[in-house]
Amino acid sequence: xxxxxxxxxxxxxxxxxxxxxxxxxxxxxxxxxxxxxxxxxxxxxxxxxxxxxxxxxxxxxxxxxxxxxxxxxxxxxxxxxxxxxxxxxxxxxxxxxxxxxxxxxxxxxxxxxxxxxxxxxxxxxxxxxxxxxxxxxxxxxxxxxxxxxxxxxxxxxxxxxxxxxxxxxxxxxxxxxxxxxxxxxxxxxxxxxxxxxxxxxxxxxxxxxxxxxxxxxxxxxxxxxxxxxxxxxxxxxxxxxxxxxxxxxxxxxxxxxxxxxxxxxxxxxxxxxxxxxxxxxxxxxxxxxxxxxxxxxxxxxxxxxxxxxx
Ligand SMILES: Nc1ncnc2c1ncn2[C@@H]1O[C@H](COP(=O)(O)OP(=O)(O)OP(=O)(O)O)[C@@H](O)[C@H]1O
Ligand SMILES: [Mg+2]
Numbered sequence: 001x002x003x004x005x006x007x008x009x010x011x012x013x014x015x016x017x018x019x020x021x022x023x024x025x026x027x028x029x030x031x032x033x034x035x036x037x038x039x040x041x042x043x044x045x046x047x048x049x050x051x052x053x054x055x056x057x058x059x060x061x062x063x064x065x066x067x068x069x070x071x072x073x074x075x076x077x078x079x080x081x082x083x084x085x086x087x088x089x090x091x092x093x094x095x096x097x098x099x100x101x102x103x104x105x106x107x108x109x110x111x112x113x114x115x116x117x118x119x120x121x122x123x124x125x126x127x128x129x130x131x132x133x134x135x136x137x138x139x140x141x142x143x144x145x146x147x148x149x150x151x152x153x154x155x156x157x158x159x160x161x162x163x164x165x166x167x168x169x170x171x172x173x174x175x176x177x178x179x180x181x182x183x184x185x186x187x188x189x190x191x192x193x194x195x196x197x198x199x200x201x202x203x204x205x206x207x208x209x210x211x212x213x214x215x216x217x218x219x220x221x222x223x224x225x226x227x228x229x230x231x232x233x234x235x236x237x238x239x240x241x242x243x244x245x246x247x248x249x250x251x252x253x254x255x256x257x258x259x260x261x262x263x264x265x266x267x268x269x270x271x272x273x274x275x276x277x278x279x280x281x282x283x284x285x286x287x288x289x290x291x292x293x294x295x296x297x298x299x300x301x302x303x304x305x306x307x308x309x310x
Contacts, residue, residue, distance in 0.1 A: 003131060020100065034289060061086035123155070240306055
């Protein structure tokens with residue numbers, strides 16, 4: 001089973017307001033709400049790929065209930081711990097006249113170390129050495145900086161393969177516990193190594209440095225529209241990005257993480273992993289917001305993926 005962990009989920013509320021004006025009454029023309037947060041996005045894409053996952057993490061209040069029931073009505077399996085407080089709602093205001101995107105984000109739940117530890121124990125009680133745990137996204141307020149180090153270490157000790165997708169200090173902390181796979185984008189990898197990395201060759205060198213230093217088995221460096229680099233102990237593949245009409249690039253990385261988890265679980269070859277994840281990334285970019293692409297779209301893109309070894 002694949003378990004996704006979202007410690008800081010959000011209800012994403014997207015509204016359209018033509019000619020948004022501050023200090024004035026604004027009227028919404030269309031609106032939608034989607035359960036969000038990186039791990040949750042990963043679970044949505046795994047479902048579209050025809051596989052199962054269990055979405056876990058922390059929820060609270062009416063917004064937490066709304067997220068859980070939305071996920072259940074999509075047919076996803078969930079196992080969240082409900083805590084005191086209200087899961088955040090993130091408001092995204094799209095102005096189609098002035099072509100602006102304005103985000104207004106709530107602070108969300110504040111957690112204690114005890115709460116985090118009980119959520120971790122909930123997960124450890126379920127997993128076994130056949131499982132994959134995907135840990136991704138930000139942490140709620142109150143979380144210690146080394147939270148992902150603790151989680152990666154504990155999940156590894158339980159025998160699972162851990163995929164970590166985080167940024168900055170959170171990623172750096174997680175690396176200390178040697179996750180199985182990480183998927184930084186080129187900017188995150190540059191930030192981590194403290195130098196600007198541009199070419200696939202530069203990125204490969206940096207990824208190998210990191211792999212050796214932290215005993216990581218696989219690193220996938222995504223490069224937005226320029227594709228991604230797949231680095232394992234024995235080989236490196238660079239896959240170009242597919243040329244597709246762009247709806248929204250939000251969550252493109254999460255869809256790549258989902259396909260990497262599915263590929264790992266089904267023991268796919270590196271070539272097939274590259275095909276699936278490049279197609280999944282591109283298909284999701286074609287959708288608006290964080291909506292997950294249908295499998296038919298992904299399937300049709302698979303033969304179009306081109307890659308080379310470096
Ligand atoms: N404009 C695009 N056209 C085609 N494919 C894209 C585009 N942007 C992203 N992709 C695909 O999605 C993958 C992941 O994108 P990206 O590198 O932007 O992830 P990310 O920065 O981690 O995103 P996020 O964290 O916001 O989900 C890329 O490797 C590529 O395959
Ligand atoms: Mg990302």
